[in-house]
Amino acid sequence: METQNELDYKRIAGAIEFLRLNYKRQPTLNEAANFVNLSPFHFQRMFKDWAGVTPKQFLQYVSVEHAKSILKEQQASLFDTAFETGLSGTGRLHDLFVKIEGMTPGEYKNGGKQLHINYSFAQTPFGTILVASTPKGICYMAFADADETDAFIKLQSRFPNAGYHKMLDQIQQNALFIFTQNWGKLGEIKMHLKGTAFQLKVWESLLKVPMGGLTTYARLACSLNNPNACRAVGTAVGDNPVAFLIPCHRVIRSTGEIGQYHWGSTRKNAIIGWEASKTLLTSI
Structure with missing residues (x-):
């Protein structure tokens, strides 16, 4: 039965x-x-x-x-x-x-042919980062570990037919304030994301993990009312196109291990420690 x-x-x-x-x-x-x-x-x-x-x-x-x-x-x-x-x-x-x-x-x-993307490089406590934006918001953010040319090629592969202009605009500036602790500007950050409905839900859940906080793949799956989707959640976390702003670095394994990170586990450890120290300072 x-x-x-x-x-x-x-x-x-x-x-x-x-x-x-x-x-x-x-x-x-x-x-x-x-x-x-x-x-x-x-x-x-x-x-x-x-x-x-x-x-x-x-x-x-x-x-x-x-x-x-x-x-x-x-x-x-x-x-x-x-x-x-x-x-x-x-x-x-x-x-x-x-x-x-x-x-x-x-x-x-048209592969993004009608998109106009501004991009620039900036120095952060964790290395050089490439940040790109459309008039709607941040569409891409990634650490540039090799060189700027290689980083730009990876951006182009996401929108092969878009028009690109190397310049720092206001949308990017608002996003980069996060590295200088100007938290008052965080509400002004806008994003222009491309993803499946499930990916967008996972990324939205990541945005709810507070600065200095950590979560696990299992908790993220439960927050989506789908506790058996840990593997799918992990894939969506790995596909995050906006480093740091969508804080996939705050996801660790249920065992407490830091786990892998698209831009290196050493950098992930450094970011987690930096956020924890900054959060502690602001609470004193």
């Missing part, structure tokens, strides 16, 4: 398959709930518990993934892409892309 847990899993698996097969007609919450014989209220709650996102968010993600394949592989127009994805028009396609991908459909199709 099936347990309730097994029955719930089958229902959510069936709902996911239903949404994947029928996304072109954009089924409503009621339709998806009826498919698995649940009330809309219970279906919404159960789906989020198991999948980590609401049915609407999942449908949006599936729609954008399909639109991305059409734009990239078929070089279709935005109108045709919206039609093939089951959206009512290019306006909805635009809104979904900006919400989930951090860029417009046109920017995605």
Whole structure:
């Protein structure tokens, strides 16, 4: 006899398959709930518990993934892409892309061709850092351990067709204030991120880890109401495109070990110690 847990899993698996097969007609919450014989209220709650996102968010993600394949592989127009994805028009396609991908459909199709990115290099207590921004916010931040040319090439690989201008703008300045302890400027930092719905949720959770604080992959997974997603959380943490501002350095292993860091475990130890000392000083 099936347990309730097994029955719930089958229902959510069936709902996911239903949404994947029928996304072109954009089924409503009621339709998806009826498919698995649940009330809309219970279906919404159960789906989020198991999948980590609401049915609407999942449908949006599936729609954008399909639109991305059409734009990239078929070089279709935005109108045709919206039609093939089951959206009512290019306006909805635009809104979904900006919400989930951090860029417009046109920017995605053209590899960031319509993006204008300013970038500069700055000295921090932990080495040289490259910081890049669009008019919407910080889009990239990474330690430049080799040389500036190599660091810039890595930035370009993320947005191969964007236009680049080497200059320090106000958005970057606000972000760099974090290294000088001008915490009053932190509220002015804006970000322009590209990622999946799950990655964005993980990065948002990281932003809630306070300066001088630490968390674990398991705690992050639990904060997303998905305690079994530790491995997926770890991958999302590793894919963080904005060093330091999105504090992936504050994530350690459940054993208490510092663990790996994209920019080196030695640097991670130094950052954690620096933040702890600065936090202690401000509390005295």
